Amino acid sequence: MSEFIQTNVQPYFNFWIYVVLMMIGLWALIAKNNLIKKLIGMSIFQTAIILFYVSLGVKDGSTIPILDHHGPEHHETADAGHDDVHEKEHGKKAEPHHADDHVGPNPDTIANPLPHVLMLTAIVVGVSTLGVALAIGQMIFKEFGTLEENEILEQIKAGNVDD
Amino acid sequence: MLTKVFATIAVVITGGLLLYGVSDFPAFGDPHSPANAGVGNEESISQYFITQTYKDTKVPNIVTAVLADYRGYDTMFETVVIFAAGIAIFAILRVTGNEAEKKSIKPPLDSSINGDHQRIIVGTTCRIVIPVVQMFALYVVAHGHHSPGGGFQGGVILGASFILVAMSEDLNAALRRFSEKTYLTLACVGILIYAGFGLMCQFLERNFLDYGILQKVLFTDGPEMARSHSMLGVEVGVAFTVTAIMFAIYANLSSRGVLKNGL
Numbered sequence: 001m002s003e004f005i006q007t008n009v010q011p012y013f014n015f016w017i018y019v020v021l022m023m024i025g026l027w028a029l030i031a032k033n034n035l036i037k038k039l040i041g042m043s044i045f046q047t048a049i050i051l052f053y054v055s056l057g058v059k060d061g062s063t064i065p066i067l068d069h070h071g072p073e074h075h076e077t078a079d080a081g082h083d084d085v086h087e088k089e090h091g092k093k094a095e096p097h098h099a100d101d102h103v104g105p106n107p108d109t110i111a112n113p114l115p116h117v118l119m120l121t122a123i124v125v126g127v128s129t130l131g132v133a134l135a136i137g138q139m140i141f142k143e144f145g146t147l148e149e150n151e152i153l154e155q156i157k158a159g160n161v162d163d
Numbered sequence: 164m165l166t167k168v169f170a171t172i173a174v175v176i177t178g179g180l181l182l183y184g185v186s187d188f189p190a191f192g193d194p195h196s197p198a199n200a201g202v203g204n205e206e207s208i209s210q211y212f213i214t215q216t217y218k219d220t221k222v223p224n225i226v227t228a229v230l231a232d233y234r235g236y237d238t239m240f241e242t243v244v245i246f247a248a249g250i251a252i253f254a255i256l257r258v259t260g261n262e263a264e265k266k267s268i269k270p271p272l273d274s275s276i277n278g279d280h281q282r283i284i285v286g287t288t289c290r291i292v293i294p295v296v297q298m299f300a301l302y303v304v305a306h307g308h309h310s311p312g313g314g315f316q317g318g319v320i321l322g323a324s325f326i327l328v329a330m331s332e333d334l335n336a337a338l339r340r341f342s343e344k345t346y347l348t349l350a351c352v353g354i355l356i357y358a359g360f361g362l363m364c365q366f367l368e369r370n371f372l373d374y375g376i377l378q379k380v381l382f383t384d385g386p387e388m389a390r391s392h393s394m395l396g397v398e399v400g401v402a403f404t405v406t407a408i409m410f411a412i413y414a415n416l417s418s419r420g421v422l423k424n425g426l
Binding site for chain 2: 010011012013014015016019020022023026027030031055056057058059060061062064065066067068105107108110112113114115116117120121124125127128129131132134135136138139142
């Protein structure tokens with residue numbers, strides 16, 4: 001039983017959680033009547049996507065994508081100026097050089113930085129869109145006196161909108 | 164009711180398809196997944212970043228280096244997105260003149276009911292906390308290419324410190340320290356700093372945001388250090404814009420665009 005969990009559940013468990021979170025967000029976006037609750041759904045959806053991307057960059061036993069650059073050894077390897085072609089080998093070759101006091105640029109020991117960068121961007125866009133959405137929500141409330149979608153639609157159908 | 168039924172069906176179908184797709188994913192934490200190690204013998208872009216960033220830029224924080232140098236265009240227009248959001252909120256909410264008088268919210272806290280002692284606790288705490296928060300924000304910006312941090316993060320912390328002033332006292336107190344004119348100017352200045360670094364590279368006959376050539380202007384040892392210093396400059400620009408716009412969003416939303424009294 002525990003073997004089954006280890007091979008079939010553990011590697012995918014967090015992806016399932018992101019899918020469930022995304023479903024919660026999507027459901028709130030579609031089914032909720034209150035505009036603010038829709039925005040909360042949108043935020044949950046965004047969070048699920050962000051978590052998903054960040055978890056793609058996780059490597060077992062890896063550290064944060066910030067290099068330890070102290071010590072003179074690193075400058076030697078940095079100035080060595082190897083070609084771009086054999087980076088993988090270079091990373092592994094360089095490892096014994098500075099295995100003593102810090103992590104060398106071996107890709108397997110450092111978490112994937114690219115998802116972090118992309119999600120930093122996504123978080124920022126999320127904040128901006130949320131801010132604009134809240135501002136529009138405030139104007140809708142000022143115009144209609146409610147944030148319930150069906151009541152707003154009724155008012156629009158009745159023609160209670162001053163252009 | 165019918166909407167909810169249809170919504171549930173749509174969500175369950177979407178979620179079911181995604182859950183089915185998950186089984187084809189590489190396992191969580193697999194260092195040799197395509198995203199981490201590339202497909203076949205080809206090196207993935209993230210491996211290039213990990214192995215080459217320090218050589219190219221002398222910046223140990225790979226995330227900042229990728230953000231501000233390799234993906235400099237993206238980050239610049241990211242900053243423009245924030246700026247645009249701030250301007251959009253300004254355009255939607257901001258009212259002045261007679262209309263502002265009508266819409267102005269009365270101060271919600273009646274000090275006679277609320278009691279002065281509560282204000283003393285909140286006020287004193289904030290007076291102690293805010294300078295520390297601001298210094299930490301400046302550290303996060305200035306040290307962002309050597310430790311976790313950067314322009315966006317530091318900018319948000321700095322903006323939060325002004326929001327803390329607005330919440331602990333009132334919006335007027337925050338606006339006395341960081342007026343509308345100041346924050347709108349600061350937002351523009353931030354983007355101009357970023358674009359200015361890009362244009363400077365163009366004037367020195369390189370591509371837009373190709374910082375290496377700035378060694379001629381910054382008098383550094385080589386193009387790597389020029390990249391490192393330019394990243395710091397660019398991050399400062401980002402921090403200006405983010406600080407200003409974060410506070411602008413709060414100020415406009417909390418006072419319904421009147422910029423007076425507020426929550």
